Amino acid sequence: MAQNLFEGTKEQLEQLLVCIEAHRGEEGALMPVLHEAQNIYGYLPAEVQTVIAEQLNVPLAEVYGVATFYSRFSLTPKGKHIISICLGTACYVKGSDKILQAVERELRISCGDCTPDKKFSIESCRCVGACGLAPVMIIDGDVYGKLTEKDVKGILDKYMQD
Amino acid sequence: MTVEELKKIAASKAELINVRRIVREQAEKLAARTGYRKQVLVCGGTGCTSSHSLKVIEQLEKSFKELGIDDVLIVKTGCFGLCALGPIMIVYPEGAFYSQMTPEHAKTVAEKHLIKGGSIVKELLYAETLHEDGSVIPFSEIPFYKHQMRVALRNCGVIAAEDIDEAIGAGDYAALSRALFEMTPDSVIEEIEKSGLRGRGGAGFPTGRKWRFTRIAEGDVKYVCCNADEGDPGAFMDRSVLEGDPHCVLEAMTIAGYAVGASEGYIYVRAEYPIAVERLNIAIKQAREYGLLGKNILGSGFSFDIHLRLGAGAFVCGEETALMQSIEGKRGEPRPRPPFSAQCGLFKKPTVLNNVETWANISPIILNGFHWFSEIGTERSKGTKVFAVGGKIKNVGLVEVPMGTSLKTIIYDIGGGIPGGKSFKAAQTGGPSGGCISAKFMDIEMDFDNLVKIGSMMGSGGLIVMDEDTCMVDIAKFYLEFTADESCGKCTPCRIGTKRLLETLDKICSGKGEPDDLVKIKEIAEHMKSSSLCALGQSAPNPVLSAMEHFGEEYTAHIYEKKCPAGVCKSLLNYYIEPDKCRGCTLCARNCPANAISGTVKSAHEIDTAKCIKCGQCIAHCKFNAIVKK
Numbered sequence: 001m002a003q004n005l006f007e008g009t010k011e012q013l014e015q016l017l018v019c020i021e022a023h024r025g026e027e028g029a030l031m032p033v034l035h036e037a038q039n040i041y042g043y044l045p046a047e048v049q050t051v052i053a054e055q056l057n058v059p060l061a062e063v064y065g066v067a068t069f070y071s072r073f074s075l076t077p078k079g080k081h082i083i084s085i086c087l088g089t090a091c092y093v094k095g096s097d098k099i100l101q102a103v104e105r106e107l108r109i110s111c112g113d114c115t116p117d118k119k120f121s122i123e124s125c126r127c128v129g130a131c132g133l134a135p136v137m138i139i140d141g142d143v144y145g146k147l148t149e150k151d152v153k154g155i156l157d158k159y160m161q162d
Numbered sequence: 163m164t165v166e167e168l169k170k171i172a173a174s175k176a177e178l179i180n181v182r183r184i185v186r187e188q189a190e191k192l193a194a195r196t197g198y199r200k201q202v203l204v205c206g207g208t209g210c211t212s213s214h215s216l217k218v219i220e221q222l223e224k225s226f227k228e229l230g231i232d233d234v235l236i237v238k239t240g241c242f243g244l245c246a247l248g249p250i251m252i253v254y255p256e257g258a259f260y261s262q263m264t265p266e267h268a269k270t271v272a273e274k275h276l277i278k279g280g281s282i283v284k285e286l287l288y289a290e291t292l293h294e295d296g297s298v299i300p301f302s303e304i305p306f307y308k309h310q311m312r313v314a315l316r317n318c319g320v321i322a323a324e325d326i327d328e329a330i331g332a333g334d335y336a337a338l339s340r341a342l343f344e345m346t347p348d349s350v351i352e353e354i355e356k357s358g359l360r361g362r363g364g365a366g367f368p369t370g371r372k373w374r375f376t377r378i379a380e381g382d383v384k385y386v387c388c389n390a391d392e393g394d395p396g397a398f399m400d401r402s403v404l405e406g407d408p409h410c411v412l413e414a415m416t417i418a419g420y421a422v423g424a425s426e427g428y429i430y431v432r433a434e435y436p437i438a439v440e441r442l443n444i445a446i447k448q449a450r451e452y453g454l455l456g457k458n459i460l461g462s463g464f465s466f467d468i469h470l471r472l473g474a475g476a477f478v479c480g481e482e483t484a485l486m487q488s489i490e491g492k493r494g495e496p497r498p499r500p501p502f503s504a505q506c507g508l509f510k511k512p513t514v515l516n517n518v519e520t521w522a523n524i525s526p527i528i529l530n531g532f533h534w535f536s537e538i539g540t541e542r543s544k545g546t547k548v549f550a551v552g553g554k555i556k557n558v559g560l561v562e563v564p565m566g567t568s569l570k571t572i573i574y575d576i577g578g579g580i581p582g583g584k585s586f587k588a589a590q591t592g593g594p595s596g597g598c599i600s601a602k603f604m605d606i607e608m609d610f611d612n613l614v615k616i617g618s619m620m621g622s623g624g625l626i627v628m629d630e631d632t633c634m635v636d637i638a639k640f641y642l643e644f645t646a647d648e649s650c651g652k653c654t655p656c657r658i659g660t661k662r663l664l665e666t667l668d669k670i671c672s673g674k675g676e677p678d679d680l681v682k683i684k685e686i687a688e689h690m691k692s693s694s695l696c697a698l699g700q701s702a703p704n705p706v707l708s709a710m711e712h713f714g715e716e717y718t719a720h721i722y723e724k725k726c727p728a729g730v731c732k733s734l735l736n737y738y739i740e741p742d743k744c745r746g747c748t749l750c751a752r753n754c755p756a757n758a759i760s761g762t763v764k765s766a767h768e769i770d771t772a773k774c775i776k777c778g779q780c781i782a783h784c785k786f787n788a789i790v791k792k
Contacts, residue, residue: 027509028471030491035433035472062492069493069650070474072433088395089593089626090552092640098778105755105777126477126644128434129398130212131552132245132559143212149782 006045015040016048020055029056030066034073043074079114079121081159084138088127096135100124102152103137120159163453165339165460168330175331178235181254182320186300189255198235200276201254204263206323207241207405208398208437209559214264215249221265225272234276237328240406242319244306246558247288252319257300261288309576311538312562313546314362314399314522318406323441326448329409335454337525341417342462345528350421351377354524357532358544363389363480363517364595364621365697366543366610372514375504376422379512384424386415386466387508387515389485390431390438393477394593395644397624399548399560400518404431404438407522408445412455412468414524419466422514427468430485433475442470477594477648481696482507482515484650495652496696517622519548539565543609553590553626556581566607569599573627584629588712592621594641594648595701597708598634617708619701633730634713635720639667641705649698656699659690663706672733675721680710729791732776736792739780741766743788750780750789 019036023029033056037048044067053060067073085091085100100122104110107120114121130136133145137155144155178196181189182203193199204210204219222236242250247261251268253275260271260283267286274283282298290304301307312318321328329335341350355370376384388411392400404411415427431439446468449455457465471489478484479494486508488494507513523545527535536544543565549572552558556578563572569589573579580586588598591608597618599606606612610620628637646660663686666679687703694700710717719725726734739750739759744766751759751767758774761767769780769789781789 028489028491031471031474031488035474065493066491069495070476072473072475089590089624089640090396090558092395093553093626093628093632093637101777125434126393126475127395127398128212129208129401130245131396131398131550132209132248133212134552134558136212145212149779 006047008041008045008047012040013051016051017055020052024056030058030063034063034067038073043077045075045077077114077118079118081120081140083120083122083156084125085111085122086126086128086130086134086136086138087124088131090127090131091135094134096137096147098149099135099137099147099152102149103156106153106156120156163460165343168335168339168454168460171327171330172333172336175327179321179328179331182252186255186257189257193255197233199233199278200256201235201237202276203237203239203252203254203319205240205242205248205250205319206238206437207245207319207402208435209241209245210248210250211437213248213262215251217265218249218251218263218268221268222272222276225269226276229272229277231272231276231278237322238324239321240318240323241315241402241560243310243315243402243560243562244557245560246556252301253282256282256298257302258282258298259288259291259301259304260286306557306559306561306576306578309567309571310562311546311564313526313538314403314519314548315406315560315562316526317410318402318560321407323406323408324444326409326445326452329407329445332407333529334407334409334525335413337528338413338416338454339460341420341528342460342464347377347421347423350417350528353527353532354421357527357535358539358542359520359523359527359535360543360610361517362519362523362547362622364592364619366620369516369520372504372516373418373422375502376424376512376514379505381512383426383509383511384422385508385511385513386418386422386424386427387486387489387513388415388427388429388431388521389480389482389515389517390429390435391473391480391485392432392435392518392622393480393648394595394622394624396552396593396626397550397622399550399623401432401435401438402548402560403518403522404435405441408438408441409449410525411442411518411521412445412449414521415468416455416459416466417524417528418514418516420464422512424514425465425467427466428471428489428508429468430471430473430479430489433472439470439472446470476650477644478650478696478698481698484696485515486513493650495650496698498695519623540607540609540612542611547608547620547623549623549625551577551625551627554580554584554629554632555627565609568605569608570604572608572625573604577627580627580629582629584631586627587630587632588628588634590618590626590628590637590705591624592619592701592704593624594644595619595697595704596621596624597704598628598637598712600712617704617711619704631728631730633671633726633728634709634716635667635671635726636728636730638706638709639664639671642667642702645698645702649702653693653695653699655690656694656696656702659686659694659699660702662686663690663703667706670717670720671726671731673720673724673731677721679721680717683707683710735776736771737769737774737776737780738771738790738792739767739769740788740790743786745786745788747785749783749785753779753783755779 251260359369360366484494484496642664746764
C-alpha cells in the first residue's frame with residue numbers, strides 16, 4: 001500500500017543507532033530499544049525492526065514477535081493527533097463507550113484507524129489512572145475529563161484547525 | 163553518605179514535614195521555627211495534573227513574586243487521595259483544604275490568605291471542611307479521611323515527591339539503616355514473617371515466606387523485582403505510591419536485597435504512567451548520588467542497585483513469570499510453575515517479586531516492629547489495604563483502611579454514597595479477575611479470605627461501584643472483552659475459553675440468548691479454572707460467574723423475556739418520547755443522526771423505532787427528560 005511506504009531520515013537512523021549502542025550488551029535490551037525506536041519513528045516499520053535485529057544480533061522473527069505482542073508497539077503509522085479514549089472500568093461505568101462512539105461518528109473512522117488525511121487516529125486505552133475525572137479522553141497527552149457526548153465536537157474542532 | 167549524615171538530613175527536614183502531620187495549634191507553633199510562615203501543598207499526581215494542577219502552581223509562583231511573598235513554601239506532592247475534587251491544594255499550618263482549584267482561584271488565595279495577615283478564603287474551601295457556623299474543620303477530620311488509616315500511603319500528599327531530603331525527613335531510609343546495622347538478614351525476614359504481611363498484588367501470598375524461600379535458594383546471583391505493572395483497569399494505588407513516595411519502594415527493595423542476598427533489582431512499571439516513570443527515574447538518580455543505592459550503602463559494605471523497565475501495554479505481564487519474561491526482553495508469556503520464581507526466576511536466578519503496595523508496607527514494619535503491624539486488620543489478613551474507589555460514587559479516590567473494614571463504611575462513610583439519588587447495586591472488587599459484591603454483603607469484613615468466600619477476591623484493590631443503571635450482563639461482557647483481548651494466547655483454555663464466553667454473553671446481550679447458554683457458561687468456566695496456565699485464564703470467568711450467582715434474575719430476564727432491566731443492552735431496548743413531557747423544541751430531531759425523529763415545533767415528537775439506531779443522542783440533548791428507553 002502506497003500510504004505505508006516507509007520514509008525514514010538519516011537523522012532518525014543515527015538516533016536509533018546511538019540508542020542501540022547505549023543498550024548494547026545489556027540483558028533484555030530489546031524492549032527498551034523498541035520503546036525508543038517507536039519514539040523516534042512514531043511506529044515500528046519492518047525496516048526499523050530489521051535494523052534492530054541486525055544490530056542486536058537477535059532473529060528478526062523474535063523482534064517481530066515482541067513488537068506484535070505488546071499493544072503499545074504499532075506496526076502502522078499513526079495520525080498527527082492521537083486520540084485515546086479510556087475504556088477502563090471506572091470510565092466505562094460512567095459511559096466512556098458513548099464518548100468513543102461520538103468520536104468515531106465525528107471523524108467517520110473506527111477505533112484503531114487513522115483518518116485518510118492522517119490528521120487523527122483513534123485508539124482505546126485501559127485506565128490512565130485519572131478515574132476521578134471519568135470518563136476521560138486523551139489527545140496528544142492532554143487529558144479531557146468528566147466528558148459528555150456533547151463536549152466531543154468542540155474539543156475536536158480545536159485540533160481540526162491546525 | 164554515612165548514617166550520621168542521613169540522620170542530619172532527617173532532622174533538618176523533620177519539623178517542616180511535621181507541620182503537615184500534627185494538629186493545628188501545635189503546627190502553628192512549629193511552623194514559626196521552620197522559617198516558613200505557611201506551606202502550600204499542591205497535588206502533582208496524575209489525577210490532579212490532568213485537571214491542570216501545574217497551572218495552579220505556576221500562578222502561585224507568579225502571584226508570590228507580584229505580592230512579594232517569600233516566606234511561603236510551595237510543595238508539589240503526590241496524590242491526596244480525593245481525586246474527584248482535583249486539583250487539590252492544602253495550606254498548613256491551618257490544614258485548609260481547597261478543592262477544584264483554577265489559576266484564578268490560586269490568585270485569590272494568594273492575595274487573601276497567603277499574604278501576611280491574610281485569612282482562609284472560605285468560599286473556595288471544600289464545602290465539607292466548613293462547619294455550619296462558618297468555622298473551618300481541618301481536612302483530616304472530614305469523613306473521607308477520618309475513617310482511614312494511612313500506612314502504605316503515609317507520605318503520599320505529604321512530601322515533595324521529587325525531593326529526596328523531604329523523603330528522608332519523613333522517615334524514608336531510616337528502616338534501611340536499621341536493617342543494615344542492627345539486624346541480620348534472617349532477623350529482617352523473621353520480622354516480616356511474624357508481621358503476617360501478605361502480598362497486595364492479588365494472590366495474598368505471605369511476603370516473609372516468599373523472602374525466606376529466595377534466601378535459602380541456591381545461587382550466587384539473586385534478584386529483587388517490583389511489580390508496578392498495575393493493569394487492573396480502575397486500580398491506581400501503585401501509581402500513587404510511585405508518584406507520591408518513590409523512595410519508600412527503593413528503600414524496601416534494598417532491604418529485601420539485603421535479606422535475600424541480592425545485589426540487583428528491577429522495577430517493571432507501566433509505560434502508561436509517565437509521571438510515575440519520571441519520578442522513579444529522579445528518585446533512583448538521587449538515591450545513587452546519596453549513596454543509598456550503589457556500592458557500599460551507608461558504609462555497611464552492602465551493595466545494591468535498581469534498574470527500571472517499562473511495560474508496553476500487556477495485562478498478562480502483571481503475572482510474575484510473564485513479567486520476568488518481559489524484563490528479559492521477550493514476549494510476556496507465562497510459564498508453568500514449578501519451578502517457582504524463588505528458585506528460578508528472572509534470568510533463571512532466584513528472584514523475589516513483590517507488588518508496589520507490598521513494598522510500601524516494609525519500612526513501617528521494620529521501624530515499628532511486627533507486633534504493631536499484626537495488631538491491625540483481621541485474624542488472617544494483617545495491616546491495611548488501599549482501595550481505588552471509582553465508578554458511581556461521590557468521593558472517587560484512594561482509600562486506605564484496616565483489613566476487615568466493611569463495604570458499607572467504604573462506600574457510605576468514606577465514599578459519600580452514590581450520586582444522583584440512585585441506589586447501590588453492586589461493587590466489583592479484583593477487577594477482571596474478581597467478582598461483584600451485592601448489597602446483602604455490605605456488612606461483611608473485607609479481607610483476603612472473606613472476599614473469596616463470597617465469590618470475589620481482593621485483587622489489587624480496585625473497587626468499582628455500580629448503581630441501578632448498570633447491567634450485570636453487560637458488565638460481565640465488558641470484563642470478558644478485556645480478558646479475551648489480553649489473553650496472551652499461549653494456553654488453549656484461556657485463549658479459546660475467553661472467546662467462547664464472550665460470544666455467549668454477546669449473544670445474550672443482543673437478545674438471542676437461550677436457556678442452555680447459562681449451562682454452557684458454567685461448563686466453559688469450570689474448564690478454564692481448572693486447566694488454564696496462569697491466573698489470568700483461571701480467574702477470567704469470575705466476573706460472569708459471580709454476576710450470575712448474585713444477579714441471576716437479570717440473566718434470565720435477558721434470555722427469557724428479552725429485556726434488559728437496567729436499560730443498557732441496546733438490542734433489547736427501544737427509545738420512546740413521552741408525549742406529555744415533550745415540549746416540541748425540535749432539539750432531538752435536529753441532532754438525530756438517523757433522521758428517525760419526526761414532529762413539528764411545539765408539538766410532541768415521535769421516534770420511528772425502525773429507523774432508530776439507538777445512539778442515545780436524543781436523550782443527551784433533551785432538556786425535559788422526555789425520552790425513555792424501555
